[in-house]
Amino acid sequence: MTSEFLTRIEKLSETLRRKNINVALIMQNADLYYYSGTIPSGVLCISKENKALYAIKKGFKRALDESPIKQENLVQITSFKNLPNLLKEFSINYSTIGIEMDVVPAEIYLKLKGIFKDSEIVDVSNIVKWQRAIKSPFEIGMLKQSGRLLDCTIEDAKDVIREGKTELEVCAELEFRARKRGHQGLDRMRSFNGEMLIGHVHSGANSAYPSPAQKPTAGKGLYPSFPEGETFDRIRENVPIIVDFLGNYRGYMTDETRTFVIGKLSDKFKRAYETCLEIMDFVEKEAKPGVIAQDLYYKSLDIAEKKGFKDNFMGAKGNQVSFIGHGIGLELDEFPVIAKGQNYALEENMVFALEPKIAFYGEGAVGIENTYVVTENGLKALTKYPKEVVKL
Amino acid sequence: MTSEFLTRIEKLSETLRRKNINVALIMQNADLYYYSGTIPSGVLCISKENKALYAIKKGFKRALDESPIKQENLVQITSFKNLPNLLKEFSINYSTIGIEMDVVPAEIYLKLKGIFKDSEIVDVSNIVKWQRAIKSPFEIGMLKQSGRLLDCTIEDAKDVIREGKTELEVCAELEFRARKRGHQGLDRMRSFNGEMLIGHVHSGANSAYPSPAQKPTAGKGLYPSFPEGETFDRIRENVPIIVDFLGNYRGYMTDETRTFVIGKLSDKFKRAYETCLEIMDFVEKEAKPGVIAQDLYYKSLDIAEKKGFKDNFMGAKGNQVSFIGHGIGLELDEFPVIAKGQNYALEENMVFALEPKIAFYGEGAVGIENTYVVTENGLKALTKYPKEVVKL
Numbered sequence A, B: 001m002t003s004e005f006l007t008r009i010e011k012l013s014e015t016l017r018r019k020n021i022n023v024a025l026i027m028q029n030a031d032l033y034y035y036s037g038t039i040p041s042g043v044l045c046i047s048k049e050n051k052a053l054y055a056i057k058k059g060f061k062r063a064l065d066e067s068p069i070k071q072e073n074l075v076q077i078t079s080f081k082n083l084p085n086l087l088k089e090f091s092i093n094y095s096t097i098g099i100e101m102d103v104v105p106a107e108i109y110l111k112l113k114g115i116f117k118d119s120e121i122v123d124v125s126n127i128v129k130w131q132r133a134i135k136s137p138f139e140i141g142m143l144k145q146s147g148r149l150l151d152c153t154i155e156d157a158k159d160v161i162r163e164g165k166t167e168l169e170v171c172a173e174l175e176f177r178a179r180k181r182g183h184q185g186l187d188r189m190r191s192f193n194g195e196m197l198i199g200h201v202h203s204g205a206n207s208a209y210p211s212p213a214q215k216p217t218a219g220k221g222l223y224p225s226f227p228e229g230e231t232f233d234r235i236r237e238n239v240p241i242i243v244d245f246l247g248n249y250r251g252y253m254t255d256e257t258r259t260f261v262i263g264k265l266s267d268k269f270k271r272a273y274e275t276c277l278e279i280m281d282f283v284e285k286e287a288k289p290g291v292i293a294q295d296l297y298y299k300s301l302d303i304a305e306k307k308g309f310k311d312n313f314m315g316a317k318g319n320q321v322s323f324i325g326h327g328i329g330l331e332l333d334e335f336p337v338i339a340k341g342q343n344y345a346l347e348e349n350m351v352f353a354l355e356p357k358i359a360f361y362g363e364g365a366v367g368i369e370n371t372y373v374v375t376e377n378g379l380k381a382l383t384k385y386p387k388e389v390v391k392l
Helices: A002-019 A029-036 A060-066 A080-089 A106-115 A125-133 A137-160 A167-180 A204-208 A267-286 A293-306 B002-019 B029-036 B060-066 B080-089 B106-115 B125-133 B137-160 B167-180 B267-286 B293-306
Strands: A023-026 A041-047 A052-058 A074-076 A096-099 A120-123 A199-203 A241-249 A252-261 A323-327 A334-339 A351-354 A357-360 A364-367 A370-375 A378-381 B023-026 B041-047 B052-058 B074-076 B096-099 B120-123 B199-203 B241-249 B252-261 B323-327 B334-339 B351-354 B357-360 B364-367 B370-375 B378-381
Touching (some): A002 A125, A023 A029, A029 A041, A029 A052, A029 A125, A041 A080, A052 A060, A096 A106, A125 A334, A137 A167, A137 A252, A137 A370, A167 A199, A167 A241, A167 B167, A199 A204, A204 A357, A241 A364, A252 A351, A252 A364, A267 A351, A267 A357, A267 A364, A267 A378, A334 A351, B002 B029, B002 B041, B023 B029, B023 B125, B029 B052, B029 B125, B041 B080, B052 B080, B080 B106, B096 B106, B137 B167, B137 B252, B137 B370, B167 B241, B241 B364, B252 B364, B267 B351, B267 B364, B293 B334, B334 B351
Parallel strands (some): A023 A096, A052 A074, A096 A120, B023 B096, B052 B074
Antiparallel strands (some): A252 A370, A323 A334, A323 A351, A357 A364, A370 A378, B023 B041, B199 B241, B241 B252, B323 B351, B351 B370, B357 B364
């Protein structure tokens, strides 16, 4: 475990060296955890010479207990204003500073500009995100366990979904069972305004109600104050019911969706589901190191179009998203994104969730989702529940 | 309901007029909901002439269903680059633009600076936060309902806590029951890295384990990847058990803590609890419109010191926080803050949670918390569970 985190720090410092950035000031919780194994509030300074200095505002004792960073490099501070002197003390040059501009608020950015008047401040968010996109064997172990636990949630749903129960009753019961198995409750998203609970249960027209977020089918939600997930509506027969949940083992997430039905689905929904399966099978066969992310997206879109679902693929008409998959790990929205405009190749040990879904406004949605790791031989599923529509 | 949101928009436009800011570009979910009643992703533009224009990237149909903003002012956009032309079209001047700098990421701030080259961009986060600090009668109605539901959770805890159960089992069961009563699951925090679930259950030494966040007693957590809340440890007799939960009704939160014990507490914990009660009674009597927030904090600190708990008040030694209360509403960390350095007066219809707590590293913590609205006659509690230690 010690070498796991120290290796990550070393890898970041190598990239900083290559990009000629003197020091990265890491401040966001998921990134702090990734590099240090602990999340006291403060700033983790990683230099291009592979020095790590954690300037801690609160939670110092935790860092002593949890982090492999050597003790003399964990330092208590009271204010960001202490940082320049502290960096000097540790002989860390700060003429070029990298911060996570995609998540650090403008206010903190401007404060740092005031404190480091003579430094150039650049964005290291993509450096961090691309490093995190390639999972280590340790991380893949975490994700495997996460996927195993998530399969149990889908199995639970068979037991929990009953006609006449509300979507809320079903969702709350699945959350409860996942929590008791050790799901930490918190699922992190990186993007601004990104919000996510443990999972979604929605059925019929609610599944196709437009999501304001970058999600294909997210449900209507209980209230406009949180516009996704379950409603107080009751589960009925002969409509598709979507269970879209997250596994979470020690912060590492997997994502899985299955479509359930009490009774039977209409021919339109059946054909739509078959199309989702066809796309999943296609990507499972096609994806391997070297394959370009957006090519998988466009070819999947082609399949959906040929089957007549152009206007319904990845969201109801007027509210579609232009991706079919998203990287996942400590955050739900990592690299790689299997989407329009993502002109890069898949690499070994990338992990992503693939979620072909088809939605009809006012009627309902169907879909399937699994999480995979990219191996030299192609995709290997981390979530393994049978792929058919689950009939109850 | 229509007038509720439109009145909020009008009030913001008045402040913008006074501060000579042409237009506020509101982007964060809680603020979007506060001003528009809906949360499609996009930018809500509110001008000093009381014009509201919602430029929507995704979730357009929701805005049509949910928002009282007139239909012709809800406009679909594909990119932030469309904003200057759109504002021109609606005759909204943008020479001075206000954004929520405390939450908007640096990346978006810099992007907006590029798009609005000739505009001055200023911070309106404090304007928004101070407006939101004074609750309307409609909001106080929501908060009352939130408090009622939260009292039920504390009552549930009496039923759920048993010797030998794990903290996780107790916490998950309380979350489950709260969810089934309509808790939306998501509790929002405004501050960078702010993370919170539905509530905390922790006992004995775990309650006093240092929190990395601005929280006095937050628990050790299941894993370092989410450093707060419950553990897998079992509930034992004769140690304090802390249940600190949030009510949430349609996004509006209340906060309540009670200390439970199976068997009895040691004299030290008893005296500490009596001190917490004394501080709560003092603030309940003292707080009213016109009273300075930090005065309440310092006088409470005096009481704790006189009773010998200087090093243990609001967190274990070395990890204390310098507040005793926090504003609450759509976010957990609103104004007013009852804290060191908060040199402003309480006003009618402010709402805050007061949480005197005392912690001993390696031993445990006790405390109590209620949520109050400030009325002209003083504080009125929104959470009303009996104040004694709950003996099981």
